[in-house]
Amino acid sequence: MTKCFCFASDIIVRCVTKEVFEPMSEFQILHQAEEDLFYVALEDGQRAYIKYRRSDSKSAIAQVDFWTTFVPETYRGKGLAALLVQHAFAWADSENLFITTSCWYAAKKLEQRKLEEQKIEEQEPQRDDAV
Numbered sequence: 001m002t003k004c005f006c007f008a009s010d011i012i013v014r015c016v017t018k019e020v021f022e023p024m025s026e027f028q029i030l031h032q033a034e035e036d037l038f039y040v041a042l043e044d045g046q047r048a049y050i051k052y053r054r055s056d057s058k059s060a061i062a063q064v065d066f067w068t069t070f071v072p073e074t075y076r077g078k079g080l081a082a083l084l085v086q087h088a089f090a091w092a093d094s095e096n097l098f099i100t101t102s103c104w105y106a107a108k109k110l111e112q113r114k115l116e117e118q119k120i121e122e123q124e125p126q127r128d129d130a131v
Helices: 080-094 104-123
Strands: 005-009 011-015 018-023 027-030 038-042 047-054 063-070 096-100
Touching: 011 080, 027 047, 027 080, 038 080, 063 080, 063 104, 096 104
Parallel strands: 063 096
Antiparallel strands: 005 011, 011 018, 018 027, 027 038, 038 047, 047 063
16 A cells, blocks of 8 residues: 655645545545545535646646535635645645645645745755755
């Protein structure tokens, strides 16, 4: 079984094979590839999810578009959407997919991710490659 650990902010997500992903939280995120979505089955029978469209394999650059995220109203404000988006991004990274976003929330998280990566790069010591 292959494991990949993805770190972003304070959330840690553990990815395992078999298309089942278990976050280190109270929610279990499942990947339903035939429906192009990641979801959490909630206690009251509802689902929180993020849906995607994957480019066909004939494209020069394999990519995925996260086009909608939904969390039922009673579960909003608990970080569930952020967890789903982060998990979906970790999956896309593991598949070497270029990430695009049609969903405003996923776009916001992608921008935050890029800013975090930029800060890390700026903090790394500059290398003097000149001999």
